[in-house]
Amino acid sequence: MATEASTAYGDSLAFLLSQVGARSAELFAARVAGLGITPRQFAVLSHVESGTPRTQQQLADLLGIHRNNMVALIDEMEAAGWVYRQRGETDRRVFEIRPTDAGAVLVAKVNELIPDLDSSLTAALTDRQREQLVHALAVIADSLGLARAVHPHVASRGS
Amino acid sequence: MATEASTAYGDSLAFLLSQVGARSAELFAARVAGLGITPRQFAVLSHVESGTPRTQQQLADLLGIHRNNMVALIDEMEAAGWVYRQRGETDRRVFEIRPTDAGAVLVAKVNELIPDLDSSLTAALTDRQREQLVHALAVIADSLGLARAVHPHVASRGS
DNA sequence: TATTGTTATACTCTATAACTATA
DNA sequence: TATAGTTATAGAGTATAACAATA
Numbered sequence: 001m002a003t004e005a006s007t008a009y010g011d012s013l014a015f016l017l018s019q020v021g022a023r024s025a026e027l028f029a030a031r032v033a034g035l036g037i038t039p040r041q042f043a044v045l046s047h048v049e050s051g052t053p054r055t056q057q058q059l060a061d062l063l064g065i066h067r068n069n070m071v072a073l074i075d076e077m078e079a080a081g082w083v084y085r086q087r088g089e090t091d092r093r094v095f096e097i098r099p100t101d102a103g104a105v106l107v108a109k110v111n112e113l114i115p116d117l118d119s120s121l122t123a124a125l126t127d128r129q130r131e132q133l134v135h136a137l138a139v140i141a142d143s144l145g146l147a148r149a150v151h152p153h154v155a156s157r158g159s
Numbered sequence: 160m161a162t163e164a165s166t167a168y169g170d171s172l173a174f175l176l177s178q179v180g181a182r183s184a185e186l187f188a189a190r191v192a193g194l195g196i197t198p199r200q201f202a203v204l205s206h207v208e209s210g211t212p213r214t215q216q217q218l219a220d221l222l223g224i225h226r227n228n229m230v231a232l233i234d235e236m237e238a239a240g241w242v243y244r245q246r247g248e249t250d251r252r253v254f255e256i257r258p259t260d261a262g263a264v265l266v267a268k269v270n271e272l273i274p275d276l277d278s279s280l281t282a283a284l285t286d287r288q289r290e291q292l293v294h295a296l297a298v299i300a301d302s303l304g305l306a307r308a309v310h311p312h313v314a315s316r317g318s
Numbered sequence: 319t320a321t322t323g324t325t326a327t328a329c330t331c332t333a334t335a336a337c338t339a340t341a
Numbered sequence: 342t343a344t345a346g347t348t349a350t351a352g353a354g355t356a357t358a359a360c361a362a363t364a
Contacts, residue, residue: 336350
């Protein structure tokens, strides 16, 4: 349980951020696991469900996942009945990934879970503290060049 | 580059936290990589250097790494000349892990790097915003039961 | 019998390269 | 020739089980 430790980095903002962030990701993964979906699958499904149709390559670029790894991802999600492949009409090389009704329902279910997770994370904060926290994080995310809805943990490295 | 996206979870605090946290961890890893050490190695070395001698099993418990995986970790660090094994005098089963002079110097070097990393993360914030951010994160870390200096990303799962 | 350190094996995840079909 | 999707292979990281030495 780490009764004490007296390490210097324990006071670091970078450490606090990555520590709380990692736990935050774990909690999210644990909650959506109950719905049978992984964070990475949800990231893909969420993009597919909201917006114009995306090809596998576009999804790969968008999420920072290599297109090679996108294949198995889409395979799983197609087998789960959340999406289906549809040949591009103008470019017959591509597959446009579209959500099924079940996929859209699942996205809605996950999105309903998120406010509750956010609340549990900030249960010990005042409303004002929470607002300031969100704002500060958004500012940092911008300054780091982090795109909205693109998560480094979901991504691999190659484009 | 994710020109847009319009996903619902992009507004989530949990998402922001894990996104910024993951990048934060990446930046830390990138900086210490210049000194030839990984975050996990640094976590071990930092504990070994500051405080009473630790056995491999104690370090494993402390950091949430399985003792099986601690063997290779200590091997690497011993080969790098940062620590050395010393048989326990009272309990001859254990190895007490002690820092070499080079190990202590390396910890100091890494610790010198951290304030600069923290500053770069909060460059877009006012001093007051930064203080409030650190405080809010510390409150959340406490409420989540996160021990100081024990990082979920460093840990495996088994004890 | 339990615990510490160790080793070996399997499994997961990802990185790299190569193949096909279309453009 | 270049691109989208696919497949195969290898490598890192980790989980599991079993072993020797010591308690």
